[in-house]
Amino acid sequence: MKAAQFSEYGEPDVLRVAEAPEPHAGAGQIRVTVHAIGVNPWEWKVRSGAMRAFLPLEFPSIPGGEVAGVVDEIGDGITGVSVGDEVFGFTTTGAYAEYAVLAVNQFAHKPPALPWPEAAALPTAAETAYRALDELGVAEGQTVLVNGAAGGVGLAAAQLARLRGTTVIGTASEPNHDFLRSLGVTPVNYGDGLVERVRKIAPSGVDRALDVAGRGGLPDLIELSHGTDNVITIADPEAQKYGVRFSSGRSKDPSPALDQVARLIEQDTFTLPVAETFPLERAADAHRISQTGHIRGKLILLPT
Numbered sequence: 563m564k565a566a567q568f569s570e571y572g573e574p575d576v577l578r579v580a581e582a583p584e585p586h587a588g589a590g591q592i593r594v595t596v597h598a599i600g601v602n603p604w605e606w607k608v609r610s611g612a613m614r615a616f617l618p619l620e621f622p623s624i625p626g627g628e629v630a631g632v633v634d635e636i637g638d639g640i641t642g643v644s645v646g647d648e649v650f651g652f653t654t655t656g657a658y659a660e661y662a663v664l665a666v667n668q669f670a671h672k673p674p675a676l677p678w679p680e681a682a683a684l685p686t687a688a689e690t691a692y693r694a695l696d697e698l699g700v701a702e703g704q705t706v707l708v709n710g711a712a713g714g715v716g717l718a719a720a721q722l723a724r725l726r727g728t729t730v731i732g733t734a735s736e737p738n739h740d741f742l743r744s745l746g747v748t749p750v751n752y753g754d755g756l757v758e759r760v761r762k763i764a765p766s767g768v769d770r771a772l773d774v775a776g777r778g779g780l781p782d783l784i785e786l787s788h789g790t791d792n793v794i795t796i797a798d799p800e801a802q803k804y805g806v807r808f809s810s811g812r813s814k815d816p817s818p819a820l821d822q823v824a825r826l827i828e829q830d831t832f833t834l835p836v837a838e839t840f841p842l843e844r845a846a847d848a849h850r851i852s853q854t855g856h857i858r859g860k861l862i863l864l865p866t
């Protein structure tokens with residue numbers, strides 16, 4: 563099969579399309595013909611070599627963890643899904659490819675009307691947002707600050723927090739403010755002066771703060787939410803220094819989160835926009851753009 567892969571750490575252009583062995587579904591797994599692939603910042607962090615101490619790779623390595631596609635193989639012990647079903651979810655065989663294997667509990671059925679790119683945008687954003695909001699104890703009546711609200715995880719977290727009956731303030735640059743307003747999120751600019759800007763909207767601060775951006779800002783979030791207990795980051799490497807919890811590691815069974823977000827999409831109460839799609843051959847360009855850190859929603863690769 564065709565796969566975008568790399569054989570050395572480095573800049574985006576180490577990522578090239580080449581032939582790779584097709585994966586097949588073993589027991590407790592399905593295989594899909596991939597129709598769309600979600601791009602996540604983690605993938606360029608790994609490709610650059612920055613994660614090699616925690617995650618040494620075997621080369622060649624096919625990046626990526628989330629896909630949407632059509633089931634074409636079913637392993638022993640799998641029920642509730644048939645060849646030809648349209649699904650989206652997490653793969654362990656490398657997503658930047660024509661075929662991918664997904665284990666039981668790692669996928670859900672795609673809403674029939676949802677286009678492939680929009681479906682591939684969902685798994686990481688939805689699973690991470692549900693997990694972080696649960697760990698933070700986000701509940702009805704609270705005011706929640708999402709730092710980095712216009713990206714993949716941020717948009718998911720902001721909308722899911724709203725659906726829990728909270729008031730959501732979200733940080734983003736000016737061009738994303740109207741979009742956040744359209745989702746019922748009150749936008750503020752990130753950066754210097756954040757505490758004062760948020761206090762103009764919420765004079766006594768916020769009940770919970772979720773840092774999705776991981777680009778500084780934790781001291782402001784701690785101040786606004788009255789202590790470290792009410793703050794979680796999913797991205798700031800300085801979490802420990804500030805005594806803030808770092809949420810990482812996918813839950814063992816993400817399928818309820820995937821099912822739930824599929825229902826919300828069918829009810830038209832959740833949206834995760836695709837910022838741009840690229841053919842698999844342009845995976846390096848997708849990484850270059852992801853590395854700028856200013857995407858509204860998700861970047862998507864298309865294998866054909």
Ligand SMILES: NC(=O)c1ccc[n+]([C@@H]2O[C@H](COP(=O)([O-])OP(=O)(O)OC[C@H]3O[C@@H](n4cnc5c(N)ncnc54)[C@H](OP(=O)(O)O)[C@@H]3O)[C@@H](O)[C@H]2O)c1
Pocket residue numbers: 602603604686690709710711712713714715716733734735736738752753774775776777796797809810811812852855856857858859860
């Ligand atoms: N721990 C976990 O389980 C987990 C899971 C998924 C992702 N992550 C990490 O979480 C981070 C976000 O992931 P993502 O997929 O949401 O990324 P993303 O889509 O690339 O995020 C882009 C967004 O970040 C915003 N942004 C850029 N600089 C910012 C700043 N200084 N303050 C606030 N917002 C800023 C941008 O807003 P503007 O365009 O308006 O500037 C843009 O909308 C990444 O570091 C990723 O690796 C962690």
